[in-house]
Amino acid sequence: MQLFHELVIDDWVGDTSVRAVPGFWDAVIGSLEDVRIIAVVDRVTGTSPTFLLFVNESPDLTVPHAGNLATPLFNVPLTVGQSNLLQAALTGATPGSYGSHIWFQLGGTGAPSAHVRIWATGRGRP
């Protein structure tokens, strides 16, 4: 069953730097094996823009001890001029450590920018 469903980031991105979902979601997202991730990316500009989303795991909620758990969206091409719906999931097939931290990044050339919203839906047994 669905245990939580949250808009974890709503951000206007104007460069290609790596951005993070607030860390207070780490323990919540890391609680469950099955997490559905939906990213809605609109107001896209740039040349051949792409979207990267990866999840790091951490045993102690520190950055130096965080390592990659999964990269469910790897440089997915974005279409300029329309809303882009991107779907991903974390599953029990790849169990994570205590905290799961979501990062995302725009790629491409020509000063890519976009409005990024990411929802996380946790499913499991209460």
Added chain:
Amino acid sequence: MRLFQAQVLDEFLEGDGASGEPAHSWGLLLARAESLKVTCIVDTVVASPTLTVTLLGGISDVTYFEATKSPIVPATGLGTGTTVLTGTYSGLDAGFPPPRHLTLNAVINGAGGKAHVRMWVCGRGPQLLEALPPSQATLPAQLDMARRLADEGRLPLKKRVLSPGASVFYPPDLWLPSLRWER
């Protein structure tokens, strides 16, 4: 008076530029004191590196953009024995008062340098701003607090669970039960 005391780091740092950071869950507590005393005890040193500690601050609990006090512990050469280093920060600092969250970053520099770094923080002041809620590192408790924290940065009309103008406080062990601190 002393408000809290906690060991926030116990790490072997190995290599030029190796860094250690406390769990980001400490961020809100560190920003709550009028003044901070940082104490580092460094031992098991190899190749005489230097250690520098920076106090970082930001509006987020994971991405820190500001060097609130850089350095809080200046670069110091480490000998082969045990070295004790200290640093202080006052929340009354006119240039860099504390933002919403504070954390620390310890870095060793020097080719082949290695060191075992332990770091404690003692927070002092008249009192914490809010009474401390009992914490349980359970999914419902963490989800409730995460929703409140998300609301803190929202415009009033977009808030869902937190009343306009309200702020929240969490103890570090809400997010990670192994984090221990004393009042």
